[in-house]
Amino acid sequence: MRIGLSYDLKSAVADRHAPDDALEEYDSPETVAIIAGALEKKGHQVVKLGGGIEFLDNIRRESVDIVFNISEGRGDFRSREAQVPSVLEMLDIPYTGSDPLCLTVCLDKVAAKRLVASVGIPTPRWLTVEDELEMERLDWQGFPFPAIVKPAYEGSSKGIRLTSLVESAPQTEEEITRILKNYQQPVMVEEFISGDEVTVGIIGNSPPKLVGMMRILPKKKEQRFVYSVEVKRDYLNLVEYESPVQLPVPVLDKLEQYSLKAFKVLGCRDFSRVDFRIGRDDTPYFLEINPLPGLGSYSDLIIMALKLGWTHDDVIGAVLDAALQRYPQCVSV
Ligand SMILES: Nc1ncnc2c1ncn2[C@@H]1O[C@H](COP(=O)(O)OP(=O)(O)OP(=O)(O)O)[C@@H](O)[C@H]1O
Ligand SMILES: [Mg+2]
Known part of the structure; x- marks a missing residue:
């Protein structure tokens, strides 16, 4: 072809x-x-x-x-x-x-959270701030701090720095102002889920299947880990990747179930990577899904796949094969 x-x-x-x-x-x-x-x-x-x-x-x-x-x-x-x-x-x-609708909905983290929540997938509480005026009108009383402040339509941890984890209203407002100014888009303030971070890889369509899961562990045992842009850039020194994930089977079962359900309700095709944090009650909370996850050597999906015995080429081939099932006219070329 x-x-x-x-x-x-x-x-x-x-x-x-x-x-x-x-x-x-x-x-x-x-x-x-x-x-x-x-x-x-x-x-x-x-x-x-x-x-x-x-x-x-x-x-x-x-x-x-x-x-x-x-x-x-x-x-x-x-x-x-x-x-x-x-x-x-x-x-x-x-x-x-x-397709375009899926890619758009998933890039807009708020739209994606609303859809996954509608089928019973837990996702952290949040609010959205469109501009400074809206921020000034907000009353933070009752908001579950600590929280994370992040741009609503980004990936690769763009805009998510070590300062994004906030404990108070003034700190939150400072971060909102920074993101509004630098990224020209709404800001999400989301309840911080402090437990383990797990990302789940999916490839295929009918049915989609798990490539596997990977836990992202800070090398320095921090109480509150954020896989921020600084950490992603220096991942070799700052994090360890564990795959297969050593967590209790009921937690792994929920991660699998929620990932596949999110893939389906959001209309994903061929491949995706879903990010979760595990809450204190062992509940996996959906953070976001990437229907166009990185495919470079240092991307989470590829790191995970290599740990699980795939080659980099296998992943590329599997994505193509999944797509080709939609287009039988191509296969006979
Ligand atoms: N509610 C939250 N609770 C705890 N940590 C969070 C939360 N939201 C984001 N994070 C941390 O920030 C990181 C980046 O957030 P998120 O996955 O939403 O951003 P992204 O830019 O879309 O990432 P990706 O590189 O996967 O596209 C997460 O991997 C996680 O470590
Ligand atoms: Mg992410």
Whole structure:
């Protein structure tokens, strides 16, 4: 098959507002090379389409059977991950991964939380602040501190720093102001769940199956761990990854059940990674789901898969195979 590869490289995206993590979500040439290599090893021809206007030019010029999409999209919009899939749907070109509605709903953490809560998946209490005026009107009495303050439409822990964990109203307001100013989007203030952090990988469709689970443990035993942007950048020194996860079976069962249920209610396809924190009562709380999780060597899904005996190429191949089940016309090419 002739497979197009859509992606947004850090180097290709103009740095408009420039907090230092502005490009955190975008990919590196190494990740693109790994995915292209994995597809070529399966006998496919790979056409690099890039992102943004370059992608639009290339997709009009090239003829491809399917697009392997890892594009994060451009701008601060909550629908940015839907940009490339929307164009592909307009042109009737098959692609891997979730559709525009799913990608948009999942990038908007509040929308995703509302949907998962509607099917009984526990998620921490939160409130959303749209602007400074709304912040000034808020009364923090009764809010369950400690809390975490985070942008509503980001990934890769963009905007989530060590200062994001707050204990009081003034601290919270300072963080809200920082995020409103730097990230041009609503801010979530969410109850902090202090227990273990577990991320769950899923691949496939009918039925979707777990790749596995991975616990993220701080090397320095902190009382309140945050997998912040600082920690993700220095993960080799600051965290240990445990997979398979050594937690009681009932907790693992709930993690599996909630992950698959979230994948389904949010309409995810082909693959996803779901993030949880475990509460004091052993309840896993849904934080967010990533229907376009990183596929680079240092991404959580790949670290987990390698620990569980997959190769990096296996993961890329499994995502493609899941997508191809939707498009039988491609398989006979
Ligand atoms: N309510 C919470 N309670 C405890 N920790 C939290 C909470 N919300 C976020 N965190 C911490 O902050 C980290 C990043 O939060 P979150 O997963 O929402 O952000 P993200 O930028 O979407 O991450 P990703 O890199 O997975 O896309 C979490 O992995 C967790 O360590
Ligand atoms: Mg996350």
